Amino acid sequence: MKQEYNFSRRFFLKTSSALGALAFIPKGVKAFYEEVKNFIVPAKEQIPLKVSINKKSYAIKADTRTTLLDLLREDLNLTGAKKGCDHGQCGACTVHVDGQRVLSCLTLAATLPGKEVTTIEGLANGDQLHPMQEAFIACDGFQCGYCTPGQIMSAVACVKEGHTKSIAEIKEFMSGNLCRCGAYNGIVESIQKVAAQ
Secondary structure (H helix, E strand, O other): OOOOOOOOHHHHHHHHHHHHHHHHHHHHHHHHHHHHHHHHOOOOOEEEEEEEEOOEEEEEEEEOOOEHHHHHHHHOOOOOOOOOOOOOOOOOOEEEEOOEEEEHHHOEHHHOOOOEEEOHHHOOEOOEOOHHHHHHHHOOOOOOOOOHHHHHHHHHHHHHOOOOOOHHHHHHHHHHOOOOOOOHHHHHHHHHHHHOO
């Protein structure tokens, strides 16, 4: 059975006019949104930045709101530090600034001039791995490897700062670094191995 539709000329004109008017609304709404956004949100301000990372100097322009993690990964292509939570809760982004461990996702790049940053890429001495890197390999201190750079950087700081007197002390110091695979026993063993050297 064939169904017939009877549309009047008036219905056609009303519908066409309404659809034609709708075509112009998004442009107006978008322009209004852009005006409001430009009024409320301050424009990105780029500053010249001189930083020393892994004993190499870099002179770049960076947004004043850029974190150290984004600077490393997006601007300098040093992707060892991982973006896990981006809230300072997982430790995957741990690096050293002047020998102290920091969470690079919470550290503004603008605070770094005059300081030395060390990432996992700068821990080894050429082809010679850092003792902690060797210990992680020997003790199976990793599984998937995503958290490993942050774990190693924190482990180096753990040994350097002398927090290796007991397993409980090591676990407490390393508690800011999460491993979803559960390789904690290998991580603790790695730290004990390096601390005993």
